[in-house]
Amino acid sequence: MITYQDIQQAYQRIKSEINHTPVMTSRMLNKDLGAEVYFKCENYQRVGAFKFRGAFNAISQLSHEQKKLGVVTHSSGNHAQAVALAASILHIPATIVMPENSPKVKINATQNTYGARVVLCKNTVQSRQETCQRIMENEGQTLIHPYDNDEIIAGAGTAAYELLLEVNDLDIIITPVGGGGLLSGTSIAAKGFNQNCEIYAGEPLNADDAYRSLISGKIQTNKNPITIADGLRTNLCPRTFQIIQNNVNAIVRVSEKEIISAMRFLWERMKLVVEPSSAVPLAALKTGEIEIKDKKIGVILSGGNVDLNAFFEYLSSYIAEK
Amino acid sequence: MITYQDIQQAYQRIKSEINHTPVMTSRMLNKDLGAEVYFKCENYQRVGAFKFRGAFNAISQLSHEQKKLGVVTHSSGNHAQAVALAASILHIPATIVMPENSPKVKINATQNTYGARVVLCKNTVQSRQETCQRIMENEGQTLIHPYDNDEIIAGAGTAAYELLLEVNDLDIIITPVGGGGLLSGTSIAAKGFNQNCEIYAGEPLNADDAYRSLISGKIQTNKNPITIADGLRTNLCPRTFQIIQNNVNAIVRVSEKEIISAMRFLWERMKLVVEPSSAVPLAALKTGEIEIKDKKIGVILSGGNVDLNAFFEYLSSYIAEK
Numbered sequence: 001m002i003t004y005q006d007i008q009q010a011y012q013r014i015k016s017e018i019n020h021t022p023v024m025t026s027r028m029l030n031k032d033l034g035a036e037v038y039f040k041c042e043n044y045q046r047v048g049a050f051k052f053r054g055a056f057n058a059i060s061q062l063s064h065e066q067k068k069l070g071v072v073t074h075s076s077g078n079h080a081q082a083v084a085l086a087a088s089i090l091h092i093p094a095t096i097v098m099p100e101n102s103p104k105v106k107i108n109a110t111q112n113t114y115g116a117r118v119v120l121c122k123n124t125v126q127s128r129q130e131t132c133q134r135i136m137e138n139e140g141q142t143l144i145h146p147y148d149n150d151e152i153i154a155g156a157g158t159a160a161y162e163l164l165l166e167v168n169d170l171d172i173i174i175t176p177v178g179g180g181g182l183l184s185g186t187s188i189a190a191k192g193f194n195q196n197c198e199i200y201a202g203e204p205l206n207a208d209d210a211y212r213s214l215i216s217g218k219i220q221t222n223k224n225p226i227t228i229a230d231g232l233r234t235n236l237c238p239r240t241f242q243i244i245q246n247n248v249n250a251i252v253r254v255s256e257k258e259i260i261s262a263m264r265f266l267w268e269r270m271k272l273v274v275e276p277s278s279a280v281p282l283a284a285l286k287t288g289e290i291e292i293k294d295k296k297i298g299v300i301l302s303g304g305n306v307d308l309n310a311f312f313e314y315l316s317s318y319i320a321e322k
Numbered sequence: 323m324i325t326y327q328d329i330q331q332a333y334q335r336i337k338s339e340i341n342h343t344p345v346m347t348s349r350m351l352n353k354d355l356g357a358e359v360y361f362k363c364e365n366y367q368r369v370g371a372f373k374f375r376g377a378f379n380a381i382s383q384l385s386h387e388q389k390k391l392g393v394v395t396h397s398s399g400n401h402a403q404a405v406a407l408a409a410s411i412l413h414i415p416a417t418i419v420m421p422e423n424s425p426k427v428k429i430n431a432t433q434n435t436y437g438a439r440v441v442l443c444k445n446t447v448q449s450r451q452e453t454c455q456r457i458m459e460n461e462g463q464t465l466i467h468p469y470d471n472d473e474i475i476a477g478a479g480t481a482a483y484e485l486l487l488e489v490n491d492l493d494i495i496i497t498p499v500g501g502g503g504l505l506s507g508t509s510i511a512a513k514g515f516n517q518n519c520e521i522y523a524g525e526p527l528n529a530d531d532a533y534r535s536l537i538s539g540k541i542q543t544n545k546n547p548i549t550i551a552d553g554l555r556t557n558l559c560p561r562t563f564q565i566i567q568n569n570v571n572a573i574v575r576v577s578e579k580e581i582i583s584a585m586r587f588l589w590e591r592m593k594l595v596v597e598p599s600s601a602v603p604l605a606a607l608k609t610g611e612i613e614i615k616d617k618k619i620g621v622i623l624s625g626g627n628v629d630l631n632a633f634f635e636y637l638s639s640y641i642a643e644k
Binding site (some may be wrong): 022027043044046048228248257260263264267268271272273274276304308309310312313314316318 | 345346350365366368370550579582585587589590593594595597598626630632633634636637638640
């Protein structure tokens with residue numbers, strides 16, 4: 001299992017390549033909650049999400065031989081962009097396996113902006129895994145898993161570590177939980193910094209595998225989860241589950257309506273473009289299920305990649321009408 | 323006419339009450355433009371706009387007698403919120419004259435969030451002015467004009483001053499221009515800091531009074547301007563025109579389409595919720611009309627108050643469908 005020292009070393013390894021992201025606060029929110037909340041804005045990280053931290057940490061440590069053969073991953077989301085950019089910076093070939101029904105704009109961005117090769121597959125877990133496996137076997141590429149990977153977890157933990165270097169005395173840290181990489185890394189960073197720091201996660205009620213896993217003591221899975229928080233539909237793996245069992249106080253579930261309401265607060269009041277997954281921890285704080293009165297709370301805002309087509313089509317229709 | 327020292331003094335006066343707003347950059351934009359662009363993010367200022375700087379600077383300097391009688395202004399936009407908040411912090415009564423067709427949400431925010439009195443008037447310039455005049459005569463309140471006021475201009479200039487304290491060697495500063503308060507204050511701050519700094523403004527083609535005023539040497543006005551940049555529909559006044567004539571190199575006009583395209587870049591790539599007016603200077607830089615190659619450029623992002631109803635109704639319909 002990875003340690004606090006792994007996260008400190010990861011931070012030294014990546015700190016000249018990552019954005020040192022800002023920490024934001026809201027007077028209005030602090031007044032409403034009776035607490036002090038510090039948002040670590042990973043929507044301002046490169047590729048618009050914390051995922052770049054882990055991807056760069058993992059890929060930069062491959063052997064010379066591995067680097068020559070390249071990396072492969074399956075994702076249509078932030079991890080794909082993160083692997084593609086990290087590989088491009090390190091001059092390593094990258095292959096991203098994406099479902100054939102992925103939006104063209106995402107496929108193009110991955111190919112053109114970062115020069116990664118995109119291989120399409122069927123939109124099933126099985127097809128993704130088989131396609132990755134085939135590429136690994138035929139071409140010798142190294143798989144960079146989005147969360148079932150110690151270096152990815154250590155990299156993800158550097159966001160909380162960087163936050164703690166700036167705000168030393170947090171009583172609580174909260175993140176969203178999907179596959180559990182961010183939550184695992186954050187919990188190790190926070191416990192290493194201060195053993196008494198409490199760790200929580202917010203999770204969509206509609207994809208509550210981590211909540212059920214923690215309660216039952218056994219990994220549970222989601223079956224076709226439907227949630228607007230598209231980054232949080234994945235299941236825990238044994239690696240992340242073990243860390244979460246050791247470190248996490250509780251997981252708080254939130255409805256889709258609560259997610260959108262928290263997201264609206266972050267956009268409207270705090271002027272932060274964040275994706276729905278990022279709003280889940282704030283939604284969890286607002287439920288009242290965590291004792292936060294007079295506490296100092298760190299929130300990891302995981303990313304800001306959200307589809308703005310509808311909004312800007314609406315704005316463009318505004319000028320067309322005039 | 324106000325001086326660089328006035329801006330420095332204004333900054334000392336207000337700095338403990340304002341947000342020290344962050345400066346953001348974009349690798350992608352800098353690569354595209356072949357320049358270094360520094361965005362001063364006044365969307366993160368209190369009330370979500372630079373207007374709070376001027377309002378607090380002006381109201382805090384009123385005499386004891388004036389403070390007792392209170393302040394009045396006419397605005398349905400950021401200046402209204404700024405005056406209401408500044409007055410509330412200073413425990414001074416504030417009256418905001420708003421057109422009777424203002425959105426209820428804006429009227430409520432002004433009354434409830436900041437405890438200002440709202441007086442409705444007809445939606446004409448004449449009715450606004452007459453209503454203000456009547457309140458001033460009957461109640462002895464002091465008018466806080468949104469830009470035809472030296473203390474407002476000095477306060478507005480502190481945004482550029484604060485930016486220059488952080489990024490000392492800017493070759494160019496660019497702002498939007500509406501009534502000219504922000505542009506005037508910015509130009510005095512920048513010229514005071516470095517006489518060689520070039521000053522530009524972006525202006526909507528559909529409300530190009532400042533452009534025409536500068537070209538013709540006489541104040542020109544807009545007749546029913548229709549632009550999505552709702553903060554920039556106002557006309558210059560002699561006070562701001564004189565400063566702009568002295569200090570500004572050129573005003574660059576941009577189409578509605580160019581404004582929306584620049585706004586989309588700021589949202590999608592830089593994750594900044596900004597209002598359309600804030601995107602006008604970036605749109606101007608992108609026209610190629612200003613020589614920016616290899617230059618260091620400061621951009622004042624004026625504010626982030628934008629109506630997000632349509633966007634969040636769309637998101638809510640997404641969950642309703644599932």
